[in-house]
Amino acid sequence: NRLNNDFQFIDVGRNDPQKKEARKRAKEFSEIYEPYKPTEAASQSHRCLHCGNPYCEWKCPVHNYIPNWLQLVAEGNILEAAELSHKTNTLPEVCGRVCPQDRLCEGACTLNDGFGAVTIGSVEKYITDTAFAMGWRPDMSKVVWTDKKVAIIGAGPAGLGCADILARAGVKSVVFDRYPEIGGLLTFGIPEFKLEKNVMKRRRAVFEEMGIEFRLNTEIGRDVEFDTLLAEYDAVFLGMGTYKYMQGGFPGEDLPGVYKALDYLIANVNHCLGYEKNPEDYISFKDRRVVVLGGGDTAMDCNRTAIRQGATEVTCAYRRDEENMPGSRKEVANAREEGVEFLFNRQPVAVVGEGKVEGVKVVRTRLGEPDENGRQRPEVVPGSEEIIPADAVIVAFGFQASPASWFEGANIQVDERDRVKAPEHGAYAFQTTNQKIFAGGDMVRGSDLVVTAIHEGRQAGEGILDYLQV
Ligand code: FAD
Ligand code: SF4
Secondary structure (H helix, E strand, O other): OHHHOOOHHHHOOOOOOOEOOHHHHOOOOOOOEOOOOHHHHHHHHOOOOOOOOOHHHHHOOOOOOHHHHHHHHHOOOHHHHHHHHHHHOOOHHHHHHHOOOOOOOHHHOHHHOOOOOOOHHHHHHHHHHHHHHOOOOOOOOOOOOOOOEEEEEOOOHHHHHHHHHHHHOOOEEEEEOOOOOOOHHHOOOOOOOOOOOHHHHHHHHHHHHOOOEEEOOOOEOOOEOHHHHHHHOOEEEEOOOOOEEOOOOOOOOOOOOEEEHHHHHHHHHHHHHOOOOOHHHOOOOOOOEEEEEOOOHHHHHHHHHHHHHOOOEEEEEOOOOHHHOOOOHHHHHHHHHOOOEEEOOEEEEEEEOOOOOOEEEEEEEEEEEEOOOOOEEEEEOOOOOEEEEOOEEEEOOOEEOOOOOOOOOOOOOEOOOOOEOOOOOOOOOOEOOOOOEEEOOHHHHOOOOHHHHHHHHHHHHHHHHHHHOO
């Protein structure tokens, strides 16, 4: 029988879901991978060796029960797989789409030794998408609601992770966000070709059915005072992300035609989703030559958005080599297929132009001694200056923590990099220096990943339950 064959991986190779053809997808703001068919999901899941030491589970930041749900999918038991998958992850269908699996679960798969890792991310996405389509919803029938209530600031993955844990334990949460839809950067950052927006809309409906309340278009500190939340709720969770731009600090950065990555991406999302308040906010690179500076996920998303807008050329300049790029390898490959040109070992030293962008001056680099994080520092090659012609430049160097003005009054301390101090292994997980306030996600660890933000939000939820003695 097929399910008794532990050596399926020999007969069946790794097969990612079908990708749309590059020329076609480079014109569309929709996901590029087709869903698995049930037989494909089953046979790919059945490739799992059940190696006995699931490194994939350890490498996954939320420690998903990967081999167990792979087995259930191989058996065609999707609803049970969905239940199991939601025991450890609040947004499995999102992680399946956007996690850099090559660095996490799939990177740790035993089958990497010559056979190709199990397509863990794609199966994870398949489970939840299929279960929802079958009418499955998280089982809340045994939840007994307590009289406790918690305010959550930020409807990004950290805030949603926290709300999920609280709701399942019978603690009511109200999630505040300044944006008109939930998701944080999942909605207002990551573009539709990686994650279609109806995924988060569907999730919002599910969360609301679970008893989680959202108050959108509400900025804490402007529309509602933080002190009001502190007085009205039994605890507060902060999942506000990081939104301070890292700048290059080189001449010409303020020339017209130089854009900040997130301003550009958010304007595009607002335009595509009809949230645009002023049509002048939309930034289009149609018929323009674009240079994107940076090598992370944000840079990759800008590259591919510009291609879809009809830019004539998109060049991505990064100061280290391809091996050392922080962005997901899969997304770099996708960007390349769609027509993005990469210039590695190039460090920008100026944006040049008379009253508007005409190009980016770069120098060549080679990798030298490791820095304090163990990454080799790029060193400038003398006399290697060149100019890349451009009509527009996007600076995508990442984000730093951005503490709110009310943190000090609320006794919320930050570290030397402005990240909120909230240790995972303190008296209560992710409690800040104010015992009633908890925090997690990018604002605590610095810009990182969706799955790490979910993990911290969930752990903070557990910390709040202990603190409230629920
Ligand atoms: P966020 O997602 O930033 O959510 C914070 C929320 O808090 C926002 O909705 C914000 O509006 C709200 N908020 C802030 N202040 C207030 C206030 N005062 N009042 C009310 N609401 C407030 N990670 C991956 O794993 N894979 C990827 O492919 C990937 N791609 C990325 C692409 C881009 C362009 C960017 C910028 C990031 C990407 N990341 C990716 C990183 C990932 O999106 C973040 O690490 C993750 O979203 C952090 O979650 P969070 O909940 O901490 O914060
Ligand atoms: Fe892999 Fe991310 Fe899913 Fe964990 S959450 S199994 S790392 S795709």
